[in-house]
Amino acid sequence: MPQIEDRPSFIIESWTLYVFGTLILFSRFAVRFKTVGWRGLQGDDFFSVLVLIFYAVDAFTVHLIYYLGTNIEAGVAAKTHTLTKDEINEYETGSKLELAAWVVPDPGEKCSFKMQNFLVTTVLNVLTDALILGIPMPLLWKLQVPFRKSVSPPLPKSAL
Template sequence: MGSHADFVIEAFTLLSIGILIIFLRTYARLRQVGIRNFEADDWLMLLVIVPYTIETALAYTVGAQFRGLTNSGMTDEERKTLSPDSDEYAWRVGGSKIQVAGWIMYASVLWLVKAALCAFYFRLTAGLAGYKTRIYIGFAFIAATYIAIICCILFSCQPFSHFWQIYPNPGNFCQPALSKIYIFVIVCLNITTDIYLLAIPIPMLWGARIPKVKKYGLLVLFSGAIFVMVAGLLRCFLILQNPDTGPEEGASWAVRESFVAVVTSNLPSTWGWMRQKLKPLFGSLLSSNNVSSKYKGAEPGSIMLGDGRGSGWRSRSGRADNGLGTVNSEHNVYIHGGGDASSDEIIPSLPEGIKKDVEFTVQESEPQR
């Protein structure tokens, strides 16, 4: 690992970028629906900023104030001879307390992101048969696993003061920087919840009747949890590999993993808006019309996902958006439009018959004189 100064620059740079991305997402949603029409995922993602900032500050404190020390990485002889009046003793006690708080903030960031994603999927699949139950189960799964993790962190070592006990050796479960119960419980629950969340949009996108290039792009866009899982496994490996540098190494990788989670979870809801803004620079590369003629026209299931344009359909809030649309049949709508309206509730239908009912509003405006 590099010097502490290098980590400080990295940590606060990642924090700044992460918060900027959340604000960018919020700005896009403000332009699309207005603050009165914000939904659960919008507020949850803003709430992520609080534990994310605290987590980064704690990771900084581990190295800056407590020299990366905790009550782990010591022999029994070192524990016995370390004076309670020494600076090192104070650093190890303080560093251990920071580690307990850091684990709680780390879990809070990841699980708030999961809850925001689940709420986003709820909005995304509104009206599609079979998805509502899956998402409710997802919310329950996220809540139950978060409670389990917090209980694991707080009650795995009793009495609680043993979390920062130096002598005698309190045992692995009372060494928060290297606690195997922390590491394995959080990693396992993190991976299982991410896999469940991936199972919501991926099958739907895989079966959608859209061009393969766009389909694969959307699959990658919605598969950001894979990168979070890899980062979590890497963090687990690095902590267990070296007990001496584990505390500071773990804090560093917690910040990196949280950053990856924030970025990848915000991409699906901001991509359509960003594509519209970047189109003047990249032209046809980002054009939604640059597809094979096989997919042009009012093809059933060819409704585009997250285009960021207005679509002439009425959202659940009852607000009508101006745009152009073509009704193909009684239930299928192929939509192209203009403006800044949100389109992230429009879902491509599966060829086997999953359909989304859309209330389509045609409005006529007075000609300008």
């Protein structure tokens, strides 16, 4: 196999996350079908089907790239031993699959791993999570229920 890094736990983690994600989407579909039926489906329901399709393609592509490798590992492998025709073909296929996430031109490590990029991403993720959790707050304030019960519905969502 051409991959340089052999970490089977990565594939297990990838497919486990895929299973959880699809279970959540299928449970969403089941609830929607039960509540509104086929005729009551809206645009977000069809978008969820599209998400499911792209998620499956993504999981499958990650799996293939892990086992087939990419041209990044080919340089290291070429220095350690002569590549066979099969290995070259596998690297070629893996490199073509990698085009799904290609960045042109390559920004390089100096740009890719800047602390600013991580800080901006983190701040925006936390901010959007807080805003999403804040959406039901005006409704919860109007309810005549104890504070403990009004706060509990958003808590499971904050863990996601």
